[in-house]
Amino acid sequence: MKARPIPFSAPMVRALLDGRKSQTRRVVKPQPDQSLDYVRMMFDWNGKAQAEFETPPGYHTPLMYHPLCPYGKPGDLLWVKEAWRAKHWWDDHPPREITDQSPIDYKPYEDGGEWGRARHARFMLRRMSRMTLEITTVRVERLEDISEADAKAEGFSPGWMGDALPETPIGGGFTISSPGTYASSAGHFQAYWCELHGYDAWEASPWVWVLEFKVHQQNVDELLKARAA
Incomplete structure (x- = not known):
């Protein structure tokens, strides 16, 4: 079992504390070539999680890409960094x-x-962290393929767009984008993603790591110590 840091914004920290968030999406870096199709998740002999991408059968130049998930595999721990x-x-x-x-x-x-x-969250030390996430599932998918249920697991709920959320491009099947409009959970997730990553970030629909986890409101070293006792 390994423990790695992972930063969260203030709204997502509140969602973790409230028990509303059990998923997070992080962009796969570098992105697979456009000619590659996603095949499956793999776990190597060290138990590391990686995705398998390859060109379709019959493609003139066979290519493969196996990005390693930097956040770990099921069973690993992530200690939360916050402001x-x-x-x-x-x-x-x-x-x-x-x-x-x-x-x-x-x-x-x-x-x-x-x-x-x-x-800033990037300057938080491990001993200062108050929450630990235990990974239960790792997968990859296109950003705009998020379902309504998964958007809720990301910590979002249906409701009126808040004035703090910017107008965002229409895409991915979601047309709800401006303040004063009623949005689905997925619509709120779309707007928040664009607020963090830029107005064109949704249209790009990058491949993302989807991490599902169990939240422990406890410092990672305290959690490890308790488990070892």
């Missing part, structure tokens, strides 16, 4: 210098008295 802050007297110190005894606040964008500046 955070320490006490203000640590503001001029890098995260590695903040002592284990110093408390961490997970609401970095609220007024907070002694709390210091907001720090």
